[in-house]
Amino acid sequence: RFVPRRMVPFSFPLSKCALWDPVPMGDVIGAHVTYYRNPKLSLVEKTLRLAYRHAKQNEKKSLSCFLLGTLVVDEDGEGITLTIDRFDPGREV
Numbered sequence: 001r002f003v004p005r006r007m008v009p010f011s012f013p014l015s016k017c018a019l020w021d022p023v024p025m026g027d028v029i030g031a032h033v034t035y036y037r038n039p040k041l042s043l044v045e046k047t048l049r050l051a052y053r054h055a056k057q058n059e060k061k062s063l064s065c066f067l068l069g070t071l072v073v074d075e076d077g078e079g080i081t082l083t084i085d086r087f088d089p090g091r092e093v
Contacts, residue, residue, distance in 0.1 A: 038078060042084070047085055047086060068084070068087075069082060070082075
């Protein structure tokens with residue numbers, strides 16, 4: 001299987017007691033969300049309008065905020081859907 005060069009293996013922090021044998025076993029596989037699934041993005045219009053209004057009212061060039069939603073595997077198991085349905089402008093403090 002093809003593993004892109006920009007992907008790097010992840011590792012767990014060192015600990016005094018290991019719960020499993022850390023020696024790698026088997027072939028390397030890709031763990032990227034789009035490697036095995038077909039992603040779809042769904043954005044609620046109200047959320048987009050709130051974010052747009054907040055960005056227009058903000059005088060700064062840099063804006064800190066959050067778009068929140070849910071990630072669901074489709075019924076057929078072939079795709080995933082990310083539904084963004086909430087906007088949080090964050091705090092300045």
